[in-house]
Amino acid sequence: EVQLVESGGDIVQPGGSLRLSCAASGFTFSNYWIHWVRQAPGKGLVWVSRIDNDGSVTFYADSVKGRFTMSRDNGKNTLYLQMNSLRVEDTAVYYCARGDSEAYDIWGPGAMVTVSS
């Protein structure tokens, strides 16, 4: 079965750090771009970041640029999102999603990140 599964969600204080993981299975992970998309409670979807097939190119939304770092280990079929200097407004469900410029065709179930004192 083709799937993505996020892990690492937690409650963290403002200014803290957290690393999310996204494990892929059922497809050739190294052939695909992967994205992070987040959804604050009761709000809409927001694109966060993207990494290309081999991890050499990354892009970030302005709201997380300089604080979040996306990386991947194709040998382990795993994607990572290192989140530093977390803010209350980063509170959201974080989804990893497989996709290119056309669309996101596979989504994980999501990981909840809560930033609160």
Place this chain on the structure above:
Amino acid sequence: QSALTQPPSASGSPGQSVAISCTGTSSDVGAYNYVSWYQQHPGKAPKLIIYKVNQRPSGVPDRFSGSKSGNTASLTVSGLQAEDEADYYCCSYAGSANNYVFGTGTKVTVL
């Protein structure tokens, strides 16, 4: 990058049709034929239902259709069914600088 504009809500009776608009700019929706639509039920991950403006992934019923004119894309759900009650989001590629932008979301209610 501002979110694409969708109506907050739409509704219809079973068997009827509902159309949802998605308005962007000449830098996103108007610039690329890379508009996609996602269905999201409460507490669940989004599901792709339309890609490249009007293409349906395998397994998506042909009751779902997409179109685009200028800076506005549209999703039409025909023959509404109870299971179509969900939130719907559009998304557009916005170029290598801005990457991707989602719509504000529309809650569809089946009366």
